[in-house]
Amino acid sequence: MAKIYSPTTRSTNPKRLLKLLLHTGKLKASIVATTLSVDRKTLDGWISEFRDMNLIKVSGSKDDPELEITKEFLEKIKYLQKRRSERTKIIREAKEELRRKSEALKKEHEGKLKLEKKLRESLDDLKKLEDKLLKEREEHRRLEEELRREREEKSRELRELKKKLEEEYIKRRNLQEEIDRGKRELSEVERKIATEVTEEKKGELQELKKQLEERYIKNTDLEKKLRKREEELKKKEAKLRAEEERLIAKQAEILEREDWGKDELQEKHRQVIEMEKELREREQRLREREREIKEREKELMEEREEMELFFGDELELKAMKDELKKREEELKKEEAEIQKFVDELIERRESILVEEEKLKEHAEKIQGMEKSMKEREEK
Incomplete structure (x- = not known):
């Protein structure tokens, strides 16, 4: 049966026999063979198969029988013709529906391309942000190392200065005690001079007073120098502490910049994940x-196959089928590209997570160093 209705060349298409009988009514086999330009053997094959299918009726002479469409087939033709207009409308509406869906699919595809x-x-x-953060982190490490060396140097200077201040304080305290003692001795000598009656003894006391006054003046000058030195050392200490505070603030600023960069990286990472999710939804x-x-x-296609038995030459669905097939191939190609893109996103996200972990460890290391240095300073 399939061989009867499959499209062939015009001269060997058995449907032409049915169409001829539908238009003319009853005809002799010889007239049919002449009209259709087929040999009698081929025509007899068609007649045999159509008669078995109860599509045509054969009567009259065996050599040149009369052929006509069966009553049952005519009724079926009328029924199919009635349904034809209905099916045509259905197919037209279906084609319009497919057109709308294709346009919607095209818009969805364009939206997906924009998202990609x-x-x-x-x-x-x-990637640019990662490269920027990597360079900044390397620069921060260099700055942190410089800051660490500077802070260690300042801490060492502060310790040495503190030691000097303690030594200067002890010296000045001892000198002050000596000055106070000299003042008492000088007062005692002056009292003795006032009460002494002998000139010889007064002379000795005057000489002692002179020595005590010279020593007092010398010690007083030295005490002033020590006090001035102590003030200079205190100013230097204040300057060193201010410098140390500046270094601490600078180190805190570096840590803050690293935190900001990490936050920016996390935000960009979040945006990529959201777009990746939206892309998957669009794919779905x-x-x-x-x-x-x-x-x-x-x-x-089912509608077409059912109608094509008798009206196949009038249906034009092949172009639409080819277009849909082409669209299907394009979608498969796009899905492959999207999957490749998603794989790259997953790989990039894993790289970001590793980078964030390194940044976190680096920040904890710096905080530990800072805490350790503060503890040493307090000691």
Whole structure:
């Protein structure tokens, strides 16, 4: 049966026999063979098969029988003709529906392409940000090392200065005690001079007074120098402490910049994940719409196959089928590209997580160093 209705060349298409009888009514086999330009053997084969299918009726002479469409087949033709207009309307509406769905699919595809472009741009931004943070981290390490050396140097200077201040304080305290003692001795000598009666003894006391006054003046001058030195050392100590505070603030600023960079990286990472999620949702919607179109196309093909038995030459669905097939191939290609893109995103996200962990460990190390240095200073 399949061989009868499959499209062939015009001269060997058995459907032409049915169409001829439908238009003319009853005809002799010889007239049919002449009209259709086929040999009698081929025609007899068609007649045999159509008679078995109860499509045509044979009567009269065996050599040149009369052929006509059976009553049952005519009734079926009328029924099919009635349904034809209904099916044509259904197919037209289905084609319009497919057109709308194809347009919606095209818009969805365009939206997906825009999202892919945005996602690629975000990945480029993410890569640039990673490179920038990597350079900044290297620069921060260099600065931190310089700050560490400077703070160690300042701490050493402060310790030495503190030691000098203690030594200077002891010296000045001892000198002050000596000055106080000299003042008492001088007062005692002056008292003795005032009460002494002998000139010889007064002379000795005057000489002693002179020595005590010279020593007092010398010690007083020295005490002033020591006090001035102590003030200079205190100023230097204040300056060193201010410098140390500046270094601490600078180190805190570096840590703050690292935290800000880490936050920015996390935010960009979050945006990429959201776009990746949206892209997957769009892919799902595309697959669902593609499935709807395939199902509707299948329904149309079934309608066409049912009607094509008698009206196949009048249906023009092949172009639409080819277009849908082309769209299906494009969607498969796009899905492969999207999957590749998603794989790159996953790989990039893992790299970001590793980078964030390194930044966290680095920050904890710096905080530990700072805490250790503060504890040494307090000691």
